[in-house]
Amino acid sequence: xxxxxxxxLTAAIxxxxxxxxxxxxxxxxxxxxxxxxxxxxxxxxxxxxxxWAINEFCTQIIEATGEFACAFKPQIAFFERYxxxxxxxxxxxxxxxxxxxxxxxxxxSDIGSTSEAxxxxxxxxxxxxxxxxxxxxxxxxxxxDSIAPYLPxxxxxxxxxxxxxxxxxxxxxxxxxxxxxxxxxxxxxQKVDKWGEECLGARGYSxxxxxxxxxxxxxxxxxxxxxxxxxxxxxxxxxxxxQLSDAGCFTNEDGGGxxxxxxxxxxxxxxxxxxxxxxxQYASAAREAAAKYREALNTALKT
Amino acid sequence: xxxxxxxxLTAAIxxxxxxxxxxxxxxxxxxxxxxxxxxxxxxxxxxxxxxWAINEFCTQIIEATGEFACAFKPQIAFFERYxxxxxxxxxxxxxxxxxxxxxxxxxxSDIGSTSEAxxxxxxxxxxxxxxxxxxxxxxxxxxxDSIAPYLPxxxxxxxxxxxxxxxxxxxxxxxxxxxxxxxxxxxxxQKVDKWGEECLGARGYSxxxxxxxxxxxxxxxxxxxxxxxxxxxxxxxxxxxxQLSDAGCFTNEDGGGxxxxxxxxxxxxxxxxxxxxxxxQYASAAREAAAKYREALNTALKT
Numbered sequence: 001x002x003x004x005x006x007x008x009l010t011a012a013i014x015x016x017x018x019x020x021x022x023x024x025x026x027x028x029x030x031x032x033x034x035x036x037x038x039x040x041x042x043x044x045x046x047x048x049x050x051x052w053a054i055n056e057f058c059t060q061i062i063e064a065t066g067e068f069a070c071a072f073k074p075q076i077a078f079f080e081r082y083x084x085x086x087x088x089x090x091x092x093x094x095x096x097x098x099x100x101x102x103x104x105x106x107x108x109s110d111i112g113s114t115s116e117a118x119x120x121x122x123x124x125x126x127x128x129x130x131x132x133x134x135x136x137x138x139x140x141x142x143x144x145d146s147i148a149p150y151l152p153x154x155x156x157x158x159x160x161x162x163x164x165x166x167x168x169x170x171x172x173x174x175x176x177x178x179x180x181x182x183x184x185x186x187x188x189x190q191k192v193d194k195w196g197e198e199c200l201g202a203r204g205y206s207x208x209x210x211x212x213x214x215x216x217x218x219x220x221x222x223x224x225x226x227x228x229x230x231x232x233x234x235x236x237x238x239x240x241x242x243q244l245s246d247a248g249c250f251t252n253e254d255g256g257g258x259x260x261x262x263x264x265x266x267x268x269x270x271x272x273x274x275x276x277x278x279x280x281q282y283a284s285a286a287r288e289a290a291a292k293y294r295e296a297l298n299t300a301l302k303t
Numbered sequence: 304x305x306x307x308x309x310x311x312l313t314a315a316i317x318x319x320x321x322x323x324x325x326x327x328x329x330x331x332x333x334x335x336x337x338x339x340x341x342x343x344x345x346x347x348x349x350x351x352x353x354x355w356a357i358n359e360f361c362t363q364i365i366e367a368t369g370e371f372a373c374a375f376k377p378q379i380a381f382f383e384r385y386x387x388x389x390x391x392x393x394x395x396x397x398x399x400x401x402x403x404x405x406x407x408x409x410x411x412s413d414i415g416s417t418s419e420a421x422x423x424x425x426x427x428x429x430x431x432x433x434x435x436x437x438x439x440x441x442x443x444x445x446x447x448d449s450i451a452p453y454l455p456x457x458x459x460x461x462x463x464x465x466x467x468x469x470x471x472x473x474x475x476x477x478x479x480x481x482x483x484x485x486x487x488x489x490x491x492x493q494k495v496d497k498w499g500e501e502c503l504g505a506r507g508y509s510x511x512x513x514x515x516x517x518x519x520x521x522x523x524x525x526x527x528x529x530x531x532x533x534x535x536x537x538x539x540x541x542x543x544x545x546q547l548s549d550a551g552c553f554t555n556e557d558g559g560g561x562x563x564x565x566x567x568x569x570x571x572x573x574x575x576x577x578x579x580x581x582x583x584q585y586a587s588a589a590r591e592a593a594a595k596y597r598e599a600l601n602t603a604l605k606t
């Protein structure tokens with residue numbers, strides 16, 4: 001089997017018949033009440049109680065949803081907020097679930113030896129990086145210098161998703177500014193397509209992908225055509241207002257080339273309106289939600 | 304004394320008569336040979352040996368250069384590469400030197416609750432954030448949404464420097480693209496000036512500053528005029544090719560409004576050509592270099 005990241009992602013999609021990425025955004029205040037009560041009853045400092053609950057929560061979510069997902073996407077900020085102890089917990093979660101595909105949502109951006117240091121945090125050739133994952137998200141504002149230190153890893157077995165058009169309301173502040181006749185985001189997409197030429201997999205996709213928010217499906221159609229060989233990681237469906245029925249704006253004609261992230265809509269599914277699950281059954285609720293979104297995407301993208 | 308960050312930075316500049324920011328970029332392979340030998344002689348795992356040496360090195364550098372600097376700027380990537388243990392060490396260094404002004408070079412970028420989580424990692428109202436610092440660097444690509452969660456902290460006592468024009472050769476890939484008649488970086492500077500209006504200090508400067516690389520002095524003159532109330536954090540002098548004689552391009556006419564970062568040129572000064580210090584005297588070499596750059600900047604900016 002090819003070690004190329006894009007090929008590995010395609011294989012994961014096919015194996016679980018799923019384009020669903022489960023986003024791990026653990027916020028203590030949103031965890032199920034019974035879990036928080038168990039945490040609070042322990043004779044531990046508050047930050048350790050919270051990390052204990054987050055570890056339990058994430059472990060249950062990963063085990064419940066793994067077979068319905070093609071990858072997991074931890075948002076590192078929710079661990080970094082606890083400083084070193086938060087990252088130690090994230091390290092543990094990654095090590096305990098090495099069988100899954102992991103996309104670290106870190107949106108780093110730097111250059112030279114600093115970019116090399118970030119790459120060393122997340123990528124290694126022998127699996128020895130402390131926060132070893134399969135791919136990272138990355139902010140393109142600093143240009144090619146910021147990506148260059150990662151390219152040897154992308155040519156081997158790692159992946160990267162560059163922010164092109166983000167899902168938030170003010171993403172247009174800079175990403176929509178017209179450069180010549182085209183918005184900045186389209187120029188970024190052109191570069192992503194070009195920079196990824198050296199890390200194409202056997203299935204025709206590149207290990208340098210892009211992030212395009214579900215909230216901008218018309219923009220997505222344009223970006224899709226500019227960079228047909230790029231995998232698109234799509235945040236913003238459901239909770240942020242993106243529509244499942246627009247999923248086809250992000251894929252190629254054969255329904256390939258895009259994966260869709262669900263964070264709150266899956267991991268806090270027990271809280272969703274009309275849920276039949278109680279807070280003790282949060283993992284079952286997440287499992288059902290992941291299965292539901294897998295099916296909804298497959299239906300929307302049936303060609 | 305005002306708690307506003309811009310006022311606190313101005314006070315630090317005046318107190319030490321210095322516009323020098325000392326950048327802490329600890330790379331184990333570049334540490335002085337005798338220090339690495341002491342580390343390697345210990346019965347510890349390699350990553351712990353390296354962290355032991357980095358802790359010793361940074362502590363000596365901070366103590367040797369503190370009186371010649373207005374602030375310290377740790378590059379978090381060099382700690383993050385060691386995962387959770389690296390951040391625990393950085394937490395310790397910050398706690399041990401709370402008397403200094405700290406600018407975390409983390410270049411984060413995210414939105415909503417994720418941006419709030421980053422803010423909680425670095426900023427608190429009571430000094431309780433695990434990686435509590437006085438200011439952070441930030442990447443503006445996601446627009447105002449990514450900054451909004453930080454603004455209440457900036458209106459109190461914290462600061463932020465947005466990347467506008469970075470020092471690296473390929474910074475022009477996107478930052479120089481013409482939007483209308485003006486490069487993207489100038490549009491970003493206009494926004495920084497506007498977004499910082501709510502956090503002006505008593506001395507007329509805003510706690511929302513910008514990063515402009517020393518390698519682009521002509522661009523800096525334009526950006527300086529666009530955002531006269533912003534502090535500019537200037538990386539790239541010396542090691543990256545920026546010239547001390549261009550320092551005036553980054554300041555206002557009175558010589559105020561800019562601070563200049565020196566990382567390798569100070570912390571690894573014992574390795575510089577013509578250095579009279581041996582590797583055991585790395586702290587003295589750093590001290591002399593910080594004093595030298597303080598004087599050189601003050602001379603260049605004498606009005």
